[in-house]
Amino acid sequence: MDRRPGDSGGDGAAGLGWTRARAAGWAGFALCVCIAVTRALTAHTPPPGARLSEAQRAVVGRAAAAEEPRWRTDSLHRFPGDSWSQDDDVHASERSWAVGEARRRGVDVGDVFRAIDGDLRAHPPATPRKANASPSKPRPFYD
Numbered sequence: 001m002d003r004r005p006g007d008s009g010g011d012g013a014a015g016l017g018w019t020r021a022r023a024a025g026w027a028g029f030a031l032c033v034c035i036a037v038t039r040a041l042t043a044h045t046p047p048p049g050a051r052l053s054e055a056q057r058a059v060v061g062r063a064a065a066a067e068e069p070r071w072r073t074d075s076l077h078r079f080p081g082d083s084w085s086q087d088d089d090v091h092a093s094e095r096s097w098a099v100g101e102a103r104r105r106g107v108d109v110g111d112v113f114r115a116i117d118g119d120l121r122a123h124p125p126a127t128p129r130k131a132n133a134s135p136s137k138p139r140p141f142y143d
Helices: 013-042 054-078 083-105 109-122
Strands: none
Touching: 054 083, 054 109, 083 109
């Protein structure tokens, strides 16, 4: 005979309690699903933000290009001998700058990154700028 937890096997009263607990669990789950679906269907999406004009994109791209040597110098001092971490630090600086620039101009961050990408394509990078990634190598030390 197969028994479940709480099943006394005799009168069936304990088995009825187990069935109620299972039903209450499924009811709670169904309620959560209904709430989640209702919230998803009634959520308001923000209107699309302003876009950079072609001239603004060029200005933003050149401004990022002007900042990159400083970011690279700072990262060189923070991570000597670790080119992967240097690149990671440069990109973190670039991201912080892009977020600030997007907020200042009231545009989407993606638009600022598209401006930077457009500038990299229009003006092929020369040292110290680069448009590739350093190979990932194990660090020579671990803190």
